[in-house]
Each structure stands twice: as C-alpha cells, then as structure tokens.
Amino acid sequence: MSDSSRRLHGLEFFLRSQQRPDTKASGIHARILDDVTHVNLRGNSNDAEFNRGVEKVLGQALPVEPNTVSIRESHIYWLGPDEWLVVSKAADSPGLATRLENTLRNIHSSVNDISGGQVTFTLSGENVERVLNKACTIDFDAGTFKPGHCAQSGLAKASVLIGCIEQSRTFELIVRRSFADYVARWLRHAARHHGIEFR
Amino acid sequence: MFLIQCPWCGNRAETEYRYGGEAGISRPKDPDALSDAEWSDYLFYRSNPRGAHKELWNHAQGCRRWFEVERDTVSYKIARSYKLADRNSESGS
Amino acid sequence: MKKYSGLSLVTGALRHNRNWQPAWRKPDPKREYDAIIVGGGGHGLATAYYLAKEHGVRNVAVLEKGWIGGGNTGRNTTIVRSNYLWTEASLLYEKSLKLWENLSQELNYNVMFSQRGVYNLGHTLQDMRDIERRVGANRLNGIDAEVVNAEQVKQAIPLINTSPDARYPILGASLQRRGGVARHDAVAWGFARAADALGVDIIEQCEVTAVNRDGGQVTGVETTRGRIASKKIGVVVAGNASVLASMADLRLPIESHPLQAFVSEPLKPVLDTVVMSGAVHGYISQSDKGELVIGAGIDAYLGYGQRGSFQTIEHTMEAIIQLFPMFSRVRMLRSWGGIVDVCPDACPIISKTPVQGLYFNCGWGTGGFKATPGSGWVFAHTIAQDRPHELNAPFDLNRFTTGALIDEHGAAAVAH
C-alpha cells in the first residue's frame, strides 16, 4: 500500500494529460507542490501568550501587517486580523497542527490542518505578473508587490492567495482543492502565448 | 467598478467584496416582545435613501471581515470606510 | 383626438405633415385635481388612462419630474410574459398580457407588441423541476405554457448552443408563445396620448418636493411648479418610491438597485424569439430595428445613479456567448442603467397606505414593463374605489407583516 499512502494534490491527472511544451518557449514555469503542510490558525495576536506559543512552535513570529507573508522556514500568510495560514515543507510539518494545538490548548484559538484542502503552485518567469493580471485586479508592480507581499483576491472566477516569495519574481499561488483543476486549466490557457510548463 | 477601501487590506476592486445592505439594523434583543409589525420593520423595511448611505461590505475574497462604508447612492462616491469597532468614532478613511 | 391610420399618414404627407396635432397637451397644473398620479412612466400614465376610461375620473394630473417614459419605461428590455409561478403573480401579469394583446387598437397607437414567444431555459435537473412546476401552474391558471426539450429549443432558435458539452448544457425550457416584446417608448406615448384625449393633464418637468397631509389624510403635493391639491394621490415612481414615501413619513420594504441593459449594433434578423436563462444570467431578444436587446444582471448595491458596474456587463456578455458563441464578434453599441425598486419577495406593492388617500404602486423590481397596462388597470381601480381589486389584493403592504409573501425568487432553484 506504499503507493496509495502517497499524498495526492488532485492534479496528477491534469499533469499527465498536458502535452509537453517545447521548453524553449516556456516563458512561465508552474510547479504544483507535493507534500506541503497547510495549517489554518486563528487567534488573538494582541494576546502575548498566544504569540509566544505560536512563535515557540513555528520559530517565527506571526505577521500582523495585512498583505504580508513572513518567509522563513515556514511561509506564514496574514489572512485576516485573527487568521493566518502556515505553509511548511519541513519534514516534521505533518505534526505541526498537533504541536500548535497542544501548545495553544488553554488559549482561545483555532488550529486546523487543511493541507488536503489546498493546492500550492509556484509560478516563475518574467511574464508571470502579466498572466496573473489578465484576471486579477491586484497591482503586481515590482515596486509595490515585493517579496514578503501577499494578497488574497480573485483569479478569474476562483478565490486565490498570491504571495511574492522571491526577488526573482517567484510567486506562490494557493487555491482551494476543488478549484485547482479550474485554476490549472485557466493558467494553461491564459499563459499559452508565453509558453507554460507544469511540473 | 468601485474601488473600495478595506480597513485592513486597503483599496481593492469591488469584485472582491460582497455587499451587505444598510448598516445599523441590529437584531431586536427580545423578538417575542415585538408586534408582528415591529418585527417586519426589522425584517424588511429599509431607509433606502437617495444620497448618503451607511452600508455593510464584506471583503469576501480577502480577509473576510465585515466593515462599514459611507457612500452616496447617487454619485457613488465613498466618503469613508471603517471597522465595525470604530462605528461611533470619526476615525477611518 | 385625431385618429392615426395609414390614411392619416397619406393626408399628412400631402400637407407636408403640418396638420399633425400634439400627441398630448402641455398644460399648466390646475390648483386642484380629483386625483394626482406622481410619476409619468408607463405605469403612471396607464393608471391615469384607466382612471379616466374605466372609472370616469377625468380630472386627473400626471406629474413627471422629467420627461414622460424617461425612467425604467424607456430603459428596460421590453419583455412581456405572464408565466409566473405563484397564482397571485401570474393572474396579475396575465391580466396585463390580455390588455397588451389589444393595446395598439385600444390606444390607437402602435406599441408594436410582438408575440414572438419567450423561452426560459433550464440547465440543471432542479431548473427542469422548477419549469415543470411553473408550467403546470400556468396551465391550471389558464395561461399558455409548455415544456420543450433541447431539440425543440434548437429548432426554434437555430443559433443557440445546445451542445451537451456546454458548461451549462440546455436540458430544456419553458415556452410561452403569447409572450414577446413591445416598443417601450410607444407604450408611454400611447397611454399619454389616450389619457390626454380623455382630459388627463400630463405635466412634465414638475417634480414633487413634498406630500401635504391633514392628519391622516393627504391634501396634495408641493411641486417645482407650485402647490397642487388633491385628496387622492397615487405614487408610482419605481426606484424613487422610498424617496416619495419618506415625504409622507412612510418607510417601504424596498431597496433601489441599478439594473443595466445594452443593445448591439443593428443586425439582419438572427433571433426570432425571446431567450432567458436564469442559470447563466442572461436574456436576449432582437428588436424590429435589428438590435440585439440584452438584459444584464442587477448590481448588488443600492444605487440611484442610473448606471452600474462594468463587470456586470462583462458577465452578461459571457452568458450570451455561452448561449450564442457566434455573437462574440457582434458589438455592443450602447449600454445604460435604470433604478429598480426591489421587494423582498420580488413582487410588487400595489396598495393603500396608512395615510388616507395615499396609494403606492412600486416594488416591480426587474419585471415592471410587462405589467404596465395591468398595473395601471388595478391601480386605477384601487384609487377610484379606495380598495384593491381582487387581482392586486394579495399585493398589499400588509403582507410583510403577516408574512404572506408571494415569494417569486424564493421559489427559484437552490442548488443542493
């Protein structure tokens, strides 16, 4: 049952079905990440105890500035005044939610491992902003949307979370699992003139 | 397409928001104490003004917070938007 | 009233068209009237006409703040049908449809009522359940209606996309053959001309600024053209209903929203009927001038601006292309917006009010045009008799207190 114990992001079929693009024309590289842990965290960031607890487990502080993502071992996205998304690829990340929950047991907070419910793309290539701006109203101007910047918005007809995670204009695009197939198809279509390759 | 300022996320396009109707319609504390007429006033009747209007918007595709907006229903100009917590203060922008 | 006819056109031509009389006079307001209708849209003018014709109340003034027919009457997509779900609604709209069928002759003004049929498409199993339910109700109410399948839809509308692979495939539709479209401006002008001929004063550029009361009884209105007295005032001002209500210290269960529409450039005939789809949110017909007339969705926010947001137009274009992929290359010529007065149950209020002598006719939302003659007919009865006709009795304000709503949109499909 080794194979069937692998985590599936749901786009395996989509990846198999894509015809190989001639890579020279691939202006955009889209990677669909495997085995990423997503933890949805809610709590009161004015509560020092809560912050301490979180920092103890995550090793990094929660971003309290809207539209920002703290990029360290984990990517911690600000989702709202009392809500964060922790995205981690660390080996021990599957236990993250439990560790957080145990630490925050006596504090009014909410921890949910939603890894199975989200799909993470990384998008890179010089035309990424252009493609995103076809169907997203966020201003991705390099001057304003720098690494550490993120935004929740709409991409075409799906709700998405987009973060700039590297100087090299690399973006993390996070969507709900049931919309991932749609978003992947949209990307494939919208970026066709730039050439897009999914991995 | 409106440009609405979310008190947390800043200026965003209207398409990110959900309109929530007239602000300040609070649920009666003791519904059973109300007559059918009073209850229906809470349920259905709205001021629907031509001009200045305080209304609720929710940043549905963003931080999912509800907040209040003062908007002119004719010019559609937005005077200010603010957190529900700041309802009675003059803060917000 | 000089009769219109083919012959009158010829004699007119021989006289270089100098013999034509004004379709309606431009009188100055009198001091007092037996009844005042506030609002010179189709509904208001129809009300005045039927007051004079059916109830002999001829000392009537219609007060219009701008130009008659300039509100939603001149801004809608002119669809006329009566295939509503609930009996209360369908009987009211059917009364209207019956009046439409003789309106040109009755008014001696060609309102170009064109019964080219109305298709309401079904895209999901629940849509089809609702269609089955609505059509059955219509037939039992003596209203023509049928359920048709996708093939029949394709036959009637060759260009429509009935592919099963469509994002929202067409499973079938309801069809009302007696439904259709009309020339919206002509409806206002026709009623104005006919009402004027019966003695009704149509007073344009006359905005009501206050409603005068003596205790619980209305006594008249203040206007930009002076004070006008009357013991009966019928208010039928669509999107501005709440504004007028507040002048009489009344509140209404109504919200005013922008509703947009647009037309394409004129094309040779490509669409012979009216197509409506709830699931993909679009409705479309082709006018006699050749323009595709398309209704967009309602904007969510309150709006008196007679304009809406562009993304609403975009969504409608997507919907139209879903149904008619070839219209992708057709161009939008003009778009505009109206102010629709929306009730919680998507049904109108045609009612007396707590103020004696003050009557309101509003809340037609997106569906008012089709009701124009019927609305005027029952409202005239309500004003003249000081009690509602049985057709509009269910549309009393009181229903919001008792809870006896006639929930047209509540009855619409909900995905499960």
Add this chain to the structure above:
Amino acid sequence: MQLDRLKTGGRIDRTRPLNFRFNGKTYSGFAGDTLASALLANDVALVSRSFKLHRPRGIVGAGAEEPNAIVQVGTGASTLPNMRATQVELYDGLEARSTKGWPNLRFDLAALNDRFSKVFGAGFYYKTFMRPKAFWKYYERFIRASAGFGIAPTEPDPDSYEHRNAHCDVLVAGGGPAGLMAALVAARSGARVIIADEQNEFGGSLLSGSESIDGKPAAEWVNAVIAELRDRGNVTVLTRSTVFGYYDHNFIAVAEHCSDHKGERAADGVRERLWRVRADQVVLAQGAFERPLVFCNNDRPGVMTASAVSTYINRYGVCPGKRAVVFTNNDSAYRTALDLNNAGIPVVVVDCRKSGAGSLGATADAAGITVLRGHIVSDVIGRHRVSGIRIARWDGDTQSTFDSTIRIDCDLLAMSGGWSPAVHLHSQSGGTNAWDETRHCFVPAESAQANVSAGACNGHWSLKACLQDGIDAGAEVAARCGLRTMPVELPVTTEGTDNPMQALWRVPASKDPDRCPKQFIDYQNDTSVADVRLAAREGYRNVEHVKRYTALGFGTDQGKLGNINGMAILAECLGKTIPEVGTTTFRPVYTPVTFGLGAGENVGELFDPIRKTAIHERHQAAGSPFEVVGQWHRPWYFPQGGEDLHAAVARECLATRNSVGMMDASTLGKIDARGPDVVEFLERIYTHDVGRMKVGRCAYGIMLREDGMLMDDGVMARLGEHQYYLTTTTGGAANVLNWLETWLQTEWPELKVYLTSLTDSFSTIAVAGPKSRDVLQNAGCSIDLGKENFSFMSVQQAVLAGFPVQLFRVSFSGELAFEINIDSAYASQMWQILMESGKEFDITPYGTETMHVLRAEKGFVIVGQDTDGSVTPVDLGMNWLLSKNKDFLGKRSLSRQDCVRDDRKQLVGLLSVDGSTVVPEGTQLIEDPGAPKPVPMCGHVTSSYFSATLGHPIAMALVSAGHRRKDETIYAYLADNLVVPVTIVSPVFYDAKGARQNV
C-alpha cells in the same frame, strides 16, 4: 487603377500595394490605407444606402464619426458586421461589401421609400399597421427583414480575446498634440502613465494636416515624443486602443485591436485585448468632431466634412474629387481649400460670413482661390454622386428663403459647420458640459471624477492652444499625484488669427423647411430637419423624446456627427436656446465593442469553474455521468453495460438495501466551529438544543432565515466541550459559513468563536447497507464498530486501512451506514481500498440519483428540492426540532399570522393510485380535476421516483393542510391535461421504525 490617388504625399507605403474586394469587384490600395481611403482612391463614391429611405450614400468622414460607410468585412465565421470603412485598415485580400441595396447597391428597389419619404416621416410606424390586428405579424416580418445593417456570423468565433488589469497614476485618452504633451509632462514627472490612441499611429489631428512644429513637419515631432515615451520605463504606449468607457472610481475600459489590421483572423495571439485600467488621474484628449452643415440634399455621395477631405489628401494621398467646393461658417475649412489647391484641384470657397475668414482668408486669396463671402449652398445636384451645387447670396437671416441661385459644377463638396469637442468620456464620467456662446459648442464644465480635459476636447482649436493645454493638464494631474512636475517648454508653431464662426444650424433653402428637399441631420437614420420639426409639432419636445421619436443619434455612430446640429435645430423651432434644450445623455460605449472583448477568456469551459472532488477522476473512469450541482460536478449514477438511468438506479438502490453501496459525499459543506462560546453561538443559529448534545454525539440540525423559512440543514457533531463539526448542504456551504461569520462579526462580536471551512480539506465517503460494517472491518479498522461501542448518531476517531479518519455513524439512506471523513489527499486511495474491501459483498458505487431515492424512501428532505424559500420547518413536520427553551434565528417569524395558518402547504408522501405512474417532479396537485380554469392548486410534487425496493413509485409533495389529510385522494395534473389520482400518505415509505439504521 487608383484614379484619385495623388502622385505624391500621404503616410501610405506606395511600395506595398494591397488588393481587396468591395461588392465583388477587385481594387488595389496601399499599406497605410483605410478601406475608405482606398475606395476613394479608386473613385468609388457610392458605398451604402441609408437605413429607412435607402438613399445612395458615400463616405462623409474619416473616423469614428462615419455614419454612411457601414460595411460587412470578412467572410464565414470571421465576418464582421457594421464596420466603419473609415476605421478598417486595409490588408491584402480584404473582402468587404455593403449590406444595403437590393438587387444591388446601385439599383435599389427599396429606394422607392425615398419617393414617399413624407409618408415615412418621424414615428410613422406608431400611427399605422394597427388594422387588421392579426396582420401586425406580417407587417412586422417585412419591417424586420428591411431593418438592420450587418449580418451576424453563424459559426462560433474562431478568435480569442483577453483582459488585462492595469494600474497607473495617469491615463491619457488620445494621442494628438494635447494628449502627447500631457503624457510627456506626466511621464517626465515620474508618473506611471498609460497613453492610448484609437488610431494605428499617434498624432491625431496632426496626421490630417500640414502643420509644422519647431520648424519641422509635425510628424517628426510626434515621433520624437513617442520615442521618448517608449524609452521611459514608466509609460505604456497603446495604439489601435480606444478608450470606450469611463466608469465609477476612475475605472477606465480600453479596447486594444490587436489583429484586425493584419487579416480576417487573428493568426496567432488574440484579436482584441480589454484593458481594465484603474487610474489615479485621467487626461481626456480625444479631440473634436467637425459638424456637417444642414442644407438640401446634403447627404449626396461626394459631400464630406472638410476635415475628412484634408485627411484623405494629407494622410492618404487621395483626393476624393476633381472639382471641389468648400462650404463653411468658420475658418478651419480654409485649410481644406488650401490643401485642395495644393493638390491641384480647382476649388471654390462658399463662406456664409460676409467677413469671410481671418489670416487663412488672406492666404486663400493670395493662392488665387475664389472665395464667395456671404453665400450659402442651397441645394446639391446629382443622385449617386454630386454633379454640382446651387449657391445663393445670404444676408444672415436664418428664416429667409430665395429662388435666385447660381449653379456651380463640382463632384466634391467639403463642408464645415464648426466643431464639437468629444466630451463623451467626460460626460460618461458624470461631468457636466456648458454651452460656449463664442465657440458654439458644448465644452467640459465640472468634472465628477479625477480627470482633466485638454486640447480640442476642451474647446481649443489652434495647435498652439492645444499643446499648451496639454502641458497644463499634464502638470495638473502630476501634481494631483503628488509628483514634482518637470517643466516642458511649449513647442514653436505658426499661428494665424481667426474670424469668429457664424452659427448656421439650418441652411436656408428655396422653400421652407417642411417643403424643401431633405436637409439631413442624422444621415444613418435619415433624420431630417422636417422630422425634428414634426416631432416638435407633435409634442415630442424634450430632446430625449425627439431623439427617440426621430431616431436622431440612434445610429451606429451614436450621433457623433449630427447630434449637436439636431439639438440646435430643435432649439430653433422651439424658440429656445441650445443650453435650454440641452444634450442627450452620452452613454457608454464611445465606439462599439465586441461581446467577445467583454467576455475575454471566460468562455467555453472557463465560463464558470467546475469544482471537482478528490475522487472525481475515479468516477470519470467508472463512466459516471455527472450532475451539475452549483459549480460542482457530482456522479449522477454508475451505469453498467448499456444501463440507462432507471436501470442503474434500481440496481444501485437494491444493492445498497440488500448488501452495501458507497457514494462520494465530499461536496457537503464542512465547518469547524470552536471557542468558549461555541455552544451559545450555535444555540442562536440552530433550532434544536445544541448544548444538550454529549461530546461524541451527532445530531441533525436545521437553520432558518430570519423570516422563518428553512435555510439549510445538516448533521453536526460535538467533537469536544467547545468544538463542533458542522456539515451543510452542497449548495449551502458558502452561504452558511458567510451567514455564521456575519452574525459573529456584526451582531455578536462578544462571542468567542472561530469558524474554519474544512469543505475541501476533508472528503466524505458514505458506505451504506447491511454489509457496510463488514466492509470497514475488511479494510482494517482500529476501533470496534459494534453497536455497543459505536452507536448510531455518534462519531469517533479511527484509523482505517492505515489512514486516520473521522467516522460518523449517520445514515441518509436509512441503512446501517458509516460516513468516512478523510484527508482529501488520501480520499482517492480510500475509495479504491473500500471498493476492494467490499468486493465480496459486491459493493456498489452509487450517485446522486440513488442517494435521492434512498433518502426519499425514508422521507428525508433535500433543501432546495423539497423546499423553496417559502417553507417553514413546521410545514415539514419538524416541530420536534424547534426548541421551546431558547430564541434562535427565525423563531419569531414562525408565529406570524401567515405562518400559523393551518392550511399551509405541508410535506407529505404521495402514492399514485394506479400503483405505476411516476408523477414528474414539479407536477401541480389539484382537488377537483373538473374545476374550470383558473383551477385552484393545493400543492406540488417535490420528489418522485420509482422505488425498486418497494416495487412501486413514491413521491413527496407539499400539500395544503397535508398533515391532516392522510389517505385522502387528490389529483396530479400532468402535461397534456392528463390527470392521475394520488393518495396522501406519510412521507416515510420504508422502515418507519428506523430499525435498519440502528443495528
């Protein structure tokens, strides 16, 4: 042979000849031509017929204002209706034709209409076609057939469109002298600038003239400016891009035409791109439109606006005639006279002003051009082409008539009635306009949004003034953006002095306006002075009434050419001033845009997302058709062999009842609710006593809207003292979460509760049937599934087949059943494992249809199918769910007068008396089949199936007072007036005791 092509000049590329066809005939032009300029070069004067009277028409203008040259371009799927020849760039092989005129353009039978034009006056159709009533549909068929211009394609659009959202500090609409200057100033100040121009190259009016800037030809200056703008990193330069819409909060829509100039189809890339721009500031610089003069037969082919003539000469190297007359009431047309003269065309100027022109007048005299001052053109001779005109001396009295006229032979008449700023976008944005008495035009007054008008579009005619206005506008908007503006100096131009224009709205004729030959105001719709006068005579006096009654300005040019003349002439015959009459509304769009542009890429499969469960691919592989439920695709049934829906469903039902079935229930909404106040919170939302639930227990719960109507239902589980797991209907998931959040945030912020959606994170597999327990055991389950340890309506954590899962012992089928909630990342594997573990019991996957039948046999409702927005829980017989001990949302409404009526429609079961008819869902129910119409209805069928388990049809219905009418017979009204009797029974058809699920 391009007869009218000048030997030299123009911005066309004479080294690149292009062939094209018009009305079946082949012609040639050059790269850089428009279809219009190429047709004129080939001496094609007659290009179309008018809408109503079918009068022969030629090209009048040179741009967006063109009302006559409306042609069909391209063929087959890529054909384009209603294209303005003046805006169609020529490409090799272009195929165009006029769509008016039968049997052909030159001999058009419908031209008879013109003979009877007085019968077909304004609004004639309102006055006739009424009798006999039945004939209207025939009249109308004829009217429709003769209406319309273009022909819509009949095949799907082969091209694609896209959107681009953009943000900038300054958007400049229009790339003429003013726009370029504004953009330059703003750009140098460091602003993010987007400059868009509808033409294929920048320069605007400069492209049509022969002015020089800084001592060099204007074109060189334009190139220099564009070069600098392109070099700067902060400027987006867009050609062939029309700013067509100005919406609220400075949202601007721009249509970029990417491929129409290259060929019929967008070979690669997209055909059009919609720029959705959010601009901090906007500079409006779209220039002005020259007005025609309104004289008799002013619509004859060969009558053009003066600026158009200059454009064809200077930009395209084409002269539209051999002998020309220029008729004007202002100075600008003298430039056209000089252009004609320089091109070697004999020209006479007819100027209505006794004084004639200023310095340009002197120049004309010096050039030896005959200028007839104080004269007017009274009539035009020639039908398919101007052959001459009649002129008369005029003393300035607009009401005068005369008969002594002189004939001048000519084949080209260039006219200028003055200029109208293109205030369209300014007006769209909510700005007001003011009538300028000296310039005789509407100019922008108050702005309603953050914009500035500049140049001709702000009422400035001279090049110098436009450049200066552009500089000022650029500085103004840069400053508003908080930028320090860099000084830009005014380029050097040569300026003369102009004499004031003389207002001449309707040119006097030999007869009075009602009897003289037609004087056209709106060419396309054949609206003449007589029509406007008729409208006014009949009481259609408001400018909007006149517009709608005469169709003035309703053409595809939206009145760009004729509207101001029309309003002025209306003012004249009403004895009002023009500002009193006012303008009609300037509606979006500035020029027409395709539906495809608006839809962009949201077409086909991308029209709306298809939401898929984690197990979707397996269902697809199993050959299941999908049911569309909201955005979700759910497996409908799993046909085997050639099974149809009914066969498959019957098999699936029996398998589940007798052994075990399995379904993908992942689309159910799932919400984690926790916090110290979660019980209090849920008590207010749900109708039952939530707090009484023990940890580890499940309960069925419903929530109501505040009006008391059922909103949603689902199973909730209490996972901890302060933690609940809520499930919702598939369609309700988003609404419910939003509903809960709304109450928490807006009404009860004091409650400490956090909500998190888990809908996508966990997938749900329902295993139902007597053998379901065995299947789970086979798969290897970490907990004892026996009744004692794991009783009905309870929840437990477990490890199933090695995967952590949450096991619910709930049942929507009435059988022993388990709902397995598993991390979606493993759901697909789990499905496969269960299929294998269930093999020995012949485990049967089933879809939504079987699920519906199984639950109907048990009388379970489906919100949205058995209910609509008008059903209370009492109607459904759910009183047992309504707590007496607390308030909850909607409770108060249930005691309203109408909600306590005892004849409300209530949920019941139905059995068809014949035991065989499956009554269609939605069928209406009646008491008396014999009743006359309107027949009173007592309810309708909400669910109806053939129950394979029971061997007969079953149905659920909402029936008036149904709860107290058990065993009564009513009638189902089928299509074709067929009526079948049905008996009212309990909605629970199977295992009423509920024994089977509780084992």
